[in-house]
Amino acid sequence: MPLSSRANRVIVIVLDSVGAGELPDAAAYGDAGSDTLGNVARAVGLRIPALRRLGLGCVAAIGGEPPPARPEAAYGRMAEASAGKDSITGHWELVGLVLDRAFPVFPNGFPPELMAEFERRIGRATLGNKTASGTAIIDELGPEHQCTGRPIVYTSADSVFQITAHEEVIPLRELYDMCTTAYALVVDGLGVGRVIARPFIGAPGAYRRTANRRDFAIPPRGETLLDRMSGAGWPVVAIGKIDDLFAGRGITRAEHTTSDADGMDHVMRAVDEVDRGLVMANLVDFDSVYGHRNDPAGYAANLERFDARLAALLPRLRPADLLVITADHGNDPTTPSTDHSREHVPLLVTGAAVATGRDLGLRTTFADLGQTIAELFGVGPLAYGTSFLREMFPPSA
Numbered sequence: 001m002p003l004s005s006r007a008n009r010v011i012v013i014v015l016d017s018v019g020a021g022e023l024p025d026a027a028a029y030g031d032a033g034s035d036t037l038g039n040v041a042r043a044v045g046l047r048i049p050a051l052r053r054l055g056l057g058c059v060a061a062i063g064g065e066p067p068p069a070r071p072e073a074a075y076g077r078m079a080e081a082s083a084g085k086d087s088i089t090g091h092w093e094l095v096g097l098v099l100d101r102a103f104p105v106f107p108n109g110f111p112p113e114l115m116a117e118f119e120r121r122i123g124r125a126t127l128g129n130k131t132a133s134g135t136a137i138i139d140e141l142g143p144e145h146q147c148t149g150r151p152i153v154y155t156s157a158d159s160v161f162q163i164t165a166h167e168e169v170i171p172l173r174e175l176y177d178m179c180t181t182a183y184a185l186v187v188d189g190l191g192v193g194r195v196i197a198r199p200f201i202g203a204p205g206a207y208r209r210t211a212n213r214r215d216f217a218i219p220p221r222g223e224t225l226l227d228r229m230s231g232a233g234w235p236v237v238a239i240g241k242i243d244d245l246f247a248g249r250g251i252t253r254a255e256h257t258t259s260d261a262d263g264m265d266h267v268m269r270a271v272d273e274v275d276r277g278l279v280m281a282n283l284v285d286f287d288s289v290y291g292h293r294n295d296p297a298g299y300a301a302n303l304e305r306f307d308a309r310l311a312a313l314l315p316r317l318r319p320a321d322l323l324v325i326t327a328d329h330g331n332d333p334t335t336p337s338t339d340h341s342r343e344h345v346p347l348l349v350t351g352a353a354v355a356t357g358r359d360l361g362l363r364t365t366f367a368d369l370g371q372t373i374a375e376l377f378g379v380g381p382l383a384y385g386t387s388f389l390r391e392m393f394p395p396s397a
Contacts, residue, residue, distance in 0.1 A: 006353040017287035019330020019343030020060040034341035039334040044300040048307040073350035076360030086158040090328030095225035096370030096382035103159030103193035157339035159193035211258035215244035225370040226250025228379035235277035260285040264309040291331025322351040
């Protein structure tokens with residue numbers, strides 16, 4: 001049987017920030033000792049039977065009972081070949097695009113002359129302009145923002161220009177327009193990776209961010225698996241912030257989500273409605289709600305909620321399906337840092353045609369996943385990555 005006939009639908013679920021241990025160069029990024037899955041497991045413990053059955057314990061130090069002798073998935077770990085540790089870089093590499101230089105970062109805030117021009121264009125002064133945790137800067141500057149109407153601008157260790165505003169002070173449409181203005185200055189002008197709208201609601205001491213986040217990302221710098229597949233007529237369904245991270249490119253249907261639970265609802269519907277092609281979902285709460293807030297208990301609980309949804313998804317897979325579970329970087333909530341961490345990511349692939357218990361080893365780039373899917377659908381080869389298709393499928397009888 002030809003390899004390309006083994007599957008005609010691939011579902012990729014990216015658990016945003018669920019890293020599986022530091023990369024060799026982690027210290028250069030300030031991330032020595034980071035191990036998102038391992039440290040959460042050690043701090044809290046993890047009840048994730050479905051992920052354990054697939055073989056997560058073979059690639060991450062999650063403690064508990066030993067991994068099964070024959071996991072129900074092919075399993076491995078992937079290292080990031082690109083410079084950086086942000087979501088855009090990780091997602092682009094997953095679909096075959098390796099970057100030789102990181103996006104620019106601004107640890108001391110953005111240049112005064114740029115901020116002056118931004119303020120001139122939006123007709124408002126701003127607050128902040130520094131590196132900060134999103135929730136911390138809302139607590140710090142939210143009251144002044146509500147009194148003055150000035151939007152709060154901040155950045156992080158990632159290449160981002162983030163604008164946060166109370167939805168009752170600056171309406172969403174105006175906030176999004178501000179992001180478009182910033183995009184022209186920092187993405188088009190400086191090559192920054194993303195502008196992010198981060199609206200919030202509530203009162204001082206009880207602020208909370210809403211699900212109306214929107215990412216305005218730089219378009220991919222080269223051709224990706226998504227471009228190849230959609231160009232060849234395959235459906236490419238993007239769930240969560242996937243559409244934003246690729247600036248809509250190579251995507252035939254985009255579905256935005258309000259939470260990881262909502263994201264899994266969309267995945268379940270796609271499994272019922274999309275008969276062929278690629279479904280790619282990002283579950284962002286691991287990163288935005290728990291990782292950036294240094295909440296290991298919340299992180300563990302979210303993994304357990306995902307595990308329950310995964311257990312319900314697995315029986316709904318069709319004989320010609322592949323399900324891939326991976327991540328884009330780490331964000332260890334047990335470390336002092338609230339930023340992403342430079343880590344390996346897990347790789348679990350299951351489906352009726354997959355050789356269960358097959359060890360895919362340590363992949364030297366996330367792009368191996370994109371190359372594998374490209375070979376499966378006959379749209380490769382991509383510029384980067386080594387396919388593991390033949391390692392994953394047993395020889396034909």
